[in-house]
Amino acid sequence: MPEWAQSIMTSSITWAVLAGVMAYMLTLVGIPVYTWWERRGAALIQRRPGPNRRGPYGLVQAIADAVKLAVKEDVVPAGANKWMHAIAPMIVMTVALTTFAVIPWSGDIELFGKTVRLQVADLNFGIIFILAISSMAVYGVTLAGWSSNNKYSMLGGLRAGAQMVSYEIALGLAVVGMVLVYGTLKLNLMVAGQEGSLFQWGLFQAPLAFLIYMVATYAETNRVPFDLVEADSEIVAGFHTEYSSLRFGLFYMGEYVHMAVSAVLTVILFFGGYHVPWAHTLFGTTPYATLFPWVMAALAALCLALAWDTSRPKRRALTQGNMIFAAILVAVAGGALLLATLYGLFYDVAWFAALCSMVTQVAVLVVKFLFFFWLFIWVRWTVPRFRYDQLMKLGWKVMxxxxxxxxxLTSVLVLAGWL
Amino acid sequence: MGALREYFAAIGRTIVTLGDGLAVTFSYLLRKPTTIQYPDRTAQPVVAMLPERSRGMLENDVEHCTGCSMCAKQCPIDCIHITVVKDEETKTRSLTQFDIDAGKCMYCGLCVEACPIGCLRHSLEFEGAMYDINRLMLHFVTEPRVVAKPPKKGEEVQFAPRGSIVRKFLYEAGARPPSSGGAS
Structure with a gap:
């Protein structure tokens, strides 16, 4: 390997940029897919087919939705504070995206004698950074409600102010418990602390904190059952009633990015981040590199199964685009199998094995992330909305x-040396 | 102590009931959808599955119409327009216009009840989507025709099959024929 390639691969900037790309892939690129996922999940839970007309499984519907949003007329209501009205959605979106900066996507790997990690910024107050930045989102929501010159928006903004501040306290205190358990504020050290057996995971170390954290997270992201901020059956659309076009789109995307951050953070705090339980016992000294071909094989199998499903004659009758989709899937499957084969040939090349283990870790994290993202959708169609007094009672008297x-409890357990 | 126990018991119940709820919704996720994919996944065309007494778009079998205008008088929103011209020489009355504005019709069925012959009736057709609403003005009389004589007592009138008339006019106006049921 030439000198310049080595210096690029060991540069922290390279990996910061890649981590940023990773975050954008999961959020901005992912949002159309998440909206489709949400609609489809909702439909299936309600026993109807959901969007399935355009493209394979209705996936192109997501792009159609995005284009529709972008070309709509952008209306600013009369009497609105134009400056605040414009800046509110930007605050929500910026804040949600910024929190991704400290998410560690992989553990430390050794490349040519240097240690690199897929993380944008390794702040020594990582978790505090996330709490501090994400609590700014309430400004965006409240400003949107206030600046719209609309009663429903105002009510939504007021509710947002009360709700997000109330649940932030419970959220922060639950995180304090986890900081006690891990003895660090750095997210990558938190994940490193969950290595080993399944019972090293934060979920088993502090189940109560997990419960509080999950409930507070749903309230923080304004998702059902705590979606009083937009409560479509009560106050039209709450704080974004008066928003249209891409400004509404920014709120919409902000919500999904916020969900994504919360899901990733749940995995990192309570579900072992990128760790597979008992990895070292089961898969030897370099468990993630060993797992790499299996991950690739699983990816290939998934792609081939989907390709087979979309190219069945029964489905092909609907769109020819399905054939293109199937072809892309087969190509991805081929690439994955090729990588697995390459690993089989070059597993003793240190830097290649290290990169493979990084890919495996990211894949593990993403799979766990997708589950918690799905949980948001699942809960949405399971639990009805809280009444406002119930929400406040739960927040202040229970949480x-x-x-x-x-x-x-955690302090006592940590002092006694049980955690 | 009792209050504290109730406090923690409530938290426990929350977890259990939440799990119950999630299990129920997940089981629904795996079941077959109960809705039918409209229009091309149905076993047969939707029109063929409608009940006999459904009130679809109006149609008039002008071959048997006497031009009495009872229907137009009954119509609460005046969507039926009838013109009858009397020829002074031959002493015959001709029907020159029988229009129903299907875009206005509210399917109340009063005109059908008023029709003494039974030539005005509801078809089962309902798919009348057009790019221009004016095309939904259906002209049942294309060229002037002498009105029919009322049937004598006991005489059976043979009408055209139900829906065949309005369907022809709808397709001429630009409605999309329903995709074949049972395909795919």
Missing amino acids: LPLALFNIG
């Missing part, structure tokens, strides 16, 4: 004492 109790 807050429980979180304080959790901190006390």
